Amino acid sequence: MPNEIKLKDLFVGDIDGEVESTREDFEQLFYTKNSKFNHIINSDRFIISGRKGTGKTILSQYIFKQMNKRKGVVCKIFTRHDFKLQQLIDLQHRSLQRDEINHFWKWLFLIQLGKSILEIDRINKWIPFTSEYKLKQFYSEKYPENLFRLNEYDTSKTQNTTLKGQKKLMRDTIGASIEDTHQTNKSFIKTEYYELISLLEKMVLNCMKKNKDSVLIYDDLDELEDRIGEDSSYYKVLISMLETIKTINLEIKKTGRQNSKIIVVLRSDIIDDLHKYSSNSNKLTTGSKTDLYWISKNYNKPEEHPLMEMLLIKIKNSVPAYKGLDNSSLYKRLFPRKIENKEVIDYLLNYSFGRPRDIIRFLTLVMESFPNERSFHPSFFKECAQDYSKWFYNELENEISISKDKDFLLDSLRLINDLKKRTFDIDMIEDFFLKNQQNYANITDLKLSLKKLYKYGVIGNSWIHRRRPNKNVYHYAWGYRDDADNEPNFSQSFVVHYGLRKFFSL
């Protein structure tokens, strides 16, 4: 009986897309109504973008599942570990030079395209003179067996070691096997990889022409930085990667392959930063992106908001007793009462950055604290708000931590914390800042700091929309929403985000 279902029986999602995608029923729980899969697969787009926690990884995993079901198609997902490893193998301890980055990306993508094609080829690679056979020969000469196999190195063994240790371990292993094979192989292994690019490209494209499709997805490249040699810039490396993917995708298209492409997953804040380093990057990314953005204004009923629909799909498909219910009945059953006069979905939107991960986290906290209850009562959210706020802050800190402005941003966050005001205006914060400047050494420009905080959603603008005798009606603008201005208005008041107030004790 549905009446007996308790909160602990519900599944609303995991905060980590990689974890959720290991569930057997993950495809049934995936929300497709926003058509993101078609948007990227049936177009020339090649970038999955979105803020942290918007579902980039889980979309990649969904593409992975769907594409691998198609006949003659192979799909693979790579992370930065694959990049590092290839770098270690091909550069053999020397660091990547700035002017070779384009070549190296091209090499990396072609090597992995070729490998994936050979994996789905069952027969031709064994028949001499076929393109597949030639490609296979190429690999076995360039990478003698034992070296090649390292590509599937066992991460579980190195999980507990530090990153540095892990790198050294990989180096030692690879270094050793390079020595082992030195005597037996004298041809390709000594040739620099860039001398072989055009040969490899020809061979890979020849194979693709023969009905082999391959989709490669690169996720989790956010922390490449320290891998690329000391003086070179992370952003230049990323721009070079995007340029290379674009040209390879064009070459693939010329072969007539409909189901093949290289896709890269990039956080939108990183894409925004790229534009500072290259005049070309805007052109490169606009029109090439599938952007994951969940904040919709086109909903009349709370159960019609995309984020709520996403949650309800998971609940319906993971709780058999709820399967037959329509969204409206299920919403009323689970969220029967408003919170602070708002529908639950609107309350959750206020306390989040409008990302699936935030909302899933808040609901999960409630479910864990009230496992035997049957619906989400307003008081439950209030009781979990403190824990949620702490998590929300940590998630933000984490998001910021890969930015090159990290110290500046952390000081800026601390400034808001120390000011201890839910609302303030520019004079107020300026005054406070000037008096305590020594505590925020990394803030050189207060307005810039406020701009950044606005962009991330830590603070928003507010203004009186309608004056009323007993209570004015306020409107808000948040930089992470696409209906707001990109920059804050310094003549208006600022407000601190609801989700952070508890953490800042406001």
Ligand SMILES: Nc1ncnc2c1ncn2[C@@H]1O[C@H](COP(=O)(O)OP(=O)(O)O)[C@@H](O)[C@H]1O
């Ligand atoms: N289309 C979707 N369908 C179902 N759940 C989703 C969808 N998009 C995001 N989610 C939920 O959001 C969570 C976080 O997504 P994740 O892929 O880890 O984000 P990102 O990689 O952008 O940081 C997922 O584990 C999942 O529960």
Ligand SMILES: [Mg+2]
């Ligand atoms: Mg991810």
